[in-house]
Amino acid sequence: MKSVVYFGLALVIFSIYPIYFITQEMLIDANISSKFKIEVMSVDMKNSKNSERQWLIASTQFKQHNIEFLAEDIESGPPTVKNESRLVNITIKVDKTVESTPVRQELFLYKNDSHFKYWNYTFRVKNTDDNHEEIAIVQNLTQGKIVEKQKWRVIHINENGQMNEEVFSYLDRGEHLLGVKLLQRSQQPVGFKSDILMYYPSIIFPNIYPLVTFILGILIIIVSGIFLLINRKF
Template structure:
């Protein structure tokens, strides 16, 4: 093997590995974070936001139409129509209104009211889908349970714009304490559990990642099979061939 060929293979190996290693790192990072959160926390839905109660006679869930009582806490979700019609896309069949949503826990209003795009006449919990959900969260490390009230905030959100999303989560503890977590799409990397609850409760307009969205792009033959997985493997194979070649020359 001539020096020119060795140089060419070395450059090709470095190129393939160089362009592949960062996206591969992001994909693996998302897998590790999600596995950690799945092992640390047990998450269950509290309300029938998917409208599946009629499909399973054994399924039990609370209803938002009446106050939810959980371990001495009383949770109420109150809505008020602002009279403003929400922006509508071509795919929307129903007209939604900008509604003001107020959360009360044990008779006290928690934080500030938020806005959501909801039907004018709310008849079932699934009307809140993508705007509000309640989850039961158990920390397997200390066996503590909480109710998480997850809300997507409509303020300044533009339809189809993932990066302008904001969320609020109210954590209701067994001791009747309420903690608030507020974060945006750009801040999601510092709120891993919060984002896990957002994704588990379908409170995002699209599937997003903890640190990067690269792992949740629609799969195709090119991504991630050919790039970055295939290109990284090609780079490793070329590097291995060079190593074996130099080792053979050294032995001779």
């Protein structure tokens, strides 16, 4: 009977590591979701030339503020053929005065000459504690596809039109929980502390392992322990 107890204990030990990270991710997500209401914000795509070096590629309104997305390419200008891409400097400007640090990003011409597309997600974020709202613009600062080597920037614009920039990498993402939640809403497979919930679910994971194996191990330990106690009495 002791061997059965050891088997149950082995199942628990074998399952506790992923169970811990799954529980941690679920608790963090529940906390962030209860504190912040996040909605995708509509952005009007543009394709208009501001100057010889600058193009307006998108704009939106937040409260009384006008927010513009500007592209600048000193050498060759923006793409001119459908699906053609070029690296340009992307800048966010509020009311034509407050300006973000330029970021080098890949810009595509979409649907002939109607508008451009690029890696950028815009959200309206409401803090449920004080009801304050802001715009959060998520940008990828790296061109590679390996998530572990990427770095992101979130531009926060509050109701007064003030802007601040939050930059973090994959390695220090655990200190930027709202930023990670915005990345998840931006279709990035990134977890808060672990990526364990980002894997494609199957019958085996996480259903059989670690959930079933953990519960089964606990049940084996409890039932075996009861039998051991009964046998000792008799």
